[in-house]
Amino acid sequence: MTEQHYVPPLEDMRFLLEEVFDLGGVFGRKPYQDVDIEVALAVLDQAGRFTAEVLGPINAEGDATGSRLVDGGVRTPPGFKDAYRRYCEAGWVGLDLPSQYGGQGLPLVIQAGVAEMVTGSCMAFSMLPLMGRAASRLLIGHADARLRDSVVPRLVSGQWTATICISEPQAGSDVGRITTRATPRDDGTWALTGTKIFITYGDHDLTPQIIHMVLARTPGAPAGTRGLSLFIVPKLGFSDDGTLGERNAAVVGRVEHKMGLKASPTCVLNLEGAQGFMVGGEGNGLKTMFDMVNVMRLETGIQGLAVGGAATAKALAYTAERFQGGAPGAAPVALIEHADVRRMLYTMRARVEAMRAMMFETALQLDLAVTAGTEADRVAAREQAQWLLPICKAFFTATGFEVANLAVQCFGGHGYVSDAGVEQYVRDLRVASIYEGTNGIQAFDLVVRKLINDDGRRFGEFVGRIRKDVDLMAQRDDLRGIRAAVVDGLDSIERVGAAYRALAPDRRRDAEAGAAAFLALAGRLASAWMWLRMAAVATGPSAVHRRKRELAAFYAAYLMPEVMALERQALPGTACVDGLDAGTLVDYV
Numbered sequence: 001m002t003e004q005h006y007v008p009p010l011e012d013m014r015f016l017l018e019e020v021f022d023l024g025g026v027f028g029r030k031p032y033q034d035v036d037i038e039v040a041l042a043v044l045d046q047a048g049r050f051t052a053e054v055l056g057p058i059n060a061e062g063d064a065t066g067s068r069l070v071d072g073g074v075r076t077p078p079g080f081k082d083a084y085r086r087y088c089e090a091g092w093v094g095l096d097l098p099s100q101y102g103g104q105g106l107p108l109v110i111q112a113g114v115a116e117m118v119t120g121s122c123m124a125f126s127m128l129p130l131m132g133r134a135a136s137r138l139l140i141g142h143a144d145a146r147l148r149d150s151v152v153p154r155l156v157s158g159q160w161t162a163t164i165c166i167s168e169p170q171a172g173s174d175v176g177r178i179t180t181r182a183t184p185r186d187d188g189t190w191a192l193t194g195t196k197i198f199i200t201y202g203d204h205d206l207t208p209q210i211i212h213m214v215l216a217r218t219p220g221a222p223a224g225t226r227g228l229s230l231f232i233v234p235k236l237g238f239s240d241d242g243t244l245g246e247r248n249a250a251v252v253g254r255v256e257h258k259m260g261l262k263a264s265p266t267c268v269l270n271l272e273g274a275q276g277f278m279v280g281g282e283g284n285g286l287k288t289m290f291d292m293v294n295v296m297r298l299e300t301g302i303q304g305l306a307v308g309g310a311a312t313a314k315a316l317a318y319t320a321e322r323f324q325g326g327a328p329g330a331a332p333v334a335l336i337e338h339a340d341v342r343r344m345l346y347t348m349r350a351r352v353e354a355m356r357a358m359m360f361e362t363a364l365q366l367d368l369a370v371t372a373g374t375e376a377d378r379v380a381a382r383e384q385a386q387w388l389l390p391i392c393k394a395f396f397t398a399t400g401f402e403v404a405n406l407a408v409q410c411f412g413g414h415g416y417v418s419d420a421g422v423e424q425y426v427r428d429l430r431v432a433s434i435y436e437g438t439n440g441i442q443a444f445d446l447v448v449r450k451l452i453n454d455d456g457r458r459f460g461e462f463v464g465r466i467r468k469d470v471d472l473m474a475q476r477d478d479l480r481g482i483r484a485a486v487v488d489g490l491d492s493i494e495r496v497g498a499a500y501r502a503l504a505p506d507r508r509r510d511a512e513a514g515a516a517a518f519l520a521l522a523g524r525l526a527s528a529w530m531w532l533r534m535a536a537v538a539t540g541p542s543a544v545h546r547r548k549r550e551l552a553a554f555y556a557a558y559l560m561p562e563v564m565a566l567e568r569q570a571l572p573g574t575a576c577v578d579g580l581d582a583g584t585l586v587d588y589v
C-alpha cells in the first residue's frame with residue numbers, strides 16, 4: 001500500500017454543507033445561479049483527490065530541500081514545478097474568481113473548503129496561488145481597464161504569480177513607517193526605490209513573470225498610512241498582450257533561513273528604481289491593499305485549521321496502530337485506548353471540527369454579502385464577516401498550532417524526530433500567528449476597532465445571533481450540556497464587552513492588555529456555538545452523528561470551562577502590565 005501523506009476531511013465537509021449550513025441564500029442566487037450542493041461536493045471531492053495525490057507527496061521533500069537562491073534566482077524544491085503546472089491546468093487558482101477573467105466563478109464556501117485541503121496537504125505550496133488569487137481580486141476592483149485586462153487573466157490562469165510587499169526592516173506591524181519611495185516618471189509610470197523584506201515567493205522558478213503588489217510613498221505624501229500608495233511592480237516588463245520584456249530593477253537580495261515553511265521562499269526584494277504602475281489612486285494604498293489582505297486573512301486562519309487538521313488525521317491513524325501499555329504478560333494495547341491519549345485526540349478533533357464549521361460560517365457571510373436579497377442583509381453579512389475575520393485569523397492559527405503540538409505528543413519520541421512528518425506541522429504553522437497582522441494586532445483590531453469604536457454594533461449582532469440559536473433549542477433535552485456551555489460563554493463575553501465599552505478613554509490600555517484573552521474567549525464561544533449547531537442536527541445512528549454528539553459534549557464539559565479563566569483575564573484591570581517601567585522590566589541579570 002502507498003503511504004497516505006494527506007487525508008482530506010471530505011466526510012466532515014459533506015456533513016457541514018449538507019446538514020448544518022443553509023446555503024439557499026447563496027447557491028442558485030446571482031452570480032452563483034448554476035451552483036448547487038452537488039456541484040460543491042463534486043468540486044470538494046476533486047480537490048480531495050488532487051491534494052492527496054499531487055500536493056501531499058511533495059510536502060516532506062519540500063521541507064527537506066527548501067527553496068534556495070541559485071545564481072540570483074530562487075530554485076524551488078523537486079516536484080513543485082510539476083505540481084504547480086497540474087494545479088493551474090486543473091483551474092484551481094481562479095476557483096472563486098469571475099469567469100470573465102478565466103475563473104470558475106464559484107462561491108467562497110467552496111473555495112474555503114478547497115483552501116483547507118490545499119493548505120493541509122502542503123502549506124508551503126499553498127501560499128503561492130493564494131497571492132495570485134488575492135491580487136486578482138484587488139486588481140479587478142481597482143486597476144484601470146488596460147492593466148486589469150492584461151494582468152488579471154494571467155494571474156487567474158496561474159501563468160503569472162503575485163506577491164504582497166508591505167514589510168520593511170523598520171516597518172513591520174507599523175505599516176505607517178514604510179519608506180520605499182515612488183517618484184513619477186515622464187511616461188506616467190513610477191520609479192520605486194527601497195527594500196522590502198520577508199516577501200513570500202518574492203522570486204521562484206515556477207513562472208517567468210511575478211507581479212509585486214508594493215506599498216510605497218509618493219513625493220510630499222503625509223507621514224503615516226495616509227501617505228501610502230499602491231503600485232504593481234512586475235519582475236519583467238510586459239505589453240498589453242502579455243508579451244514579456246526586459247528585466248525590471250526589482251532584485252532578490254537573499255532568501256531567509258527559517259524555522260519552517262522552507263519550501264516557500266521568504267525574500268528580501270531590493271527595488272532599485274523599478275518601474276511601477278499606480279493602482280487605486282494616490283494616498284489610497286493601504287485601503288486598496290486591504291482588498292488583498294482580507295482575502296489572505298481568512299486563508300491565513302484556514303492555515304491553522306488545515307495544518308491542525310492534517311496533524312490530527314496523522315495522530316488518529318498512528319495511535320490506532322501503535323501498541324504500548326496494558327497488563328504485564330498480556331498483549332499491549334493500542335495507544336488510542338489510553339485515557340490520556342483519548343483526551344488529546346478528543347481535544348484535537350473537537351477543536352479542529354469547530355474551526356472547520358467556523359470557516360464555512362465566515363465564508364458564508366462573505367458570500368451573503370454579495371448574494372443577499374436586500375442591501376440591509378448584504379451589509380449585515382459583511383459586518384458579521386468583518387467581526388469574524390480577526391477571530392478566524394488569530395484563534396485558528398493559535399489553536400491549530402496547539403493541535404499540531406498535541407499531535408507530536410501523541411507520537412511520543414517518534415513525533416519529535418522528522419520521519420513521521422508531524423514536527424514539520426508545528427514548524428510550518430508557527431509563522432501563521434505572526435504574518436498577515438500578528439495575532440496581537442488582530443486582538444487589538446477586534447477589541448478596539450470592532451467593539452469599542454463600533455459602539456458594540458458588530459459585537460451585538462454576533463451575540464444576538466448566538467442567543468437566537470440558544471433560544472431556538474431551549475426545549476431540546478439532548479442538547480442541554482452544550483447549550484448551557486454556550487450560555488455561559490455568552491454571559492462571559494457580554495460581561496467583558498460591557499466592561500470594555502464602559503471604559504473611560506484614558507483606560508483603553510486595559511482593553512488592549514485584555515484583548516488576546518477576549519479574542520480567545522470569542523473563539524471558544526464561536527466554537528461552542530458551532531458544536532451546538534452540529535449536535536442539533538446529529539440525531540441519527542451513523543458514526544458521523546454519534547461522533548458529533550460525543551465531541552459536542554466533550555467540548556462543553558472539558559474545553560468550555562477555560563472560558564471562566566479567559567473572562568477573568570480579559571476583564572479590564574486584570575492584566576496589570578504597567579506597574580514596572582521599561583527599564584526595570586528589561587533588567588535581566
Ligand SMILES: Cc1cc2nc3c(=O)[nH]c(=O)nc-3n(C[C@H](O)[C@H](O)[C@H](O)COP(=O)(O)OP(=O)(O)OC[C@H]3O[C@@H](n4cnc5c(N)ncnc54)[C@H](O)[C@@H]3O)c2cc1C
Nearest residue numbers: 164165166167172173198199200266434435436438440441
Ligand atoms: C515567513 C514569513 C513570510 C512573510 N511574508 C510576508 C509577505 O509576503 N509580505 C510582507 O509584506 N510581509 C511578510 N511577512 C512579514 C510579516 O507580515 C511581519 O513579520 C509581521 O507583520 C510582523 O512584523 P515584524 O516581524 O516587524 O514584528 P513587529 O512589528 O516588530 O512585532 C513584534 C511583536 O510586537 C508586537 N507589536 C508590534 N506593534 C504592536 C502594537 N502597536 N501594539 C501591540 N503589539 C505590537 C507584535 O504583535 C509582535 O508580537 C512575512 C514574515 C514571515 C516570517
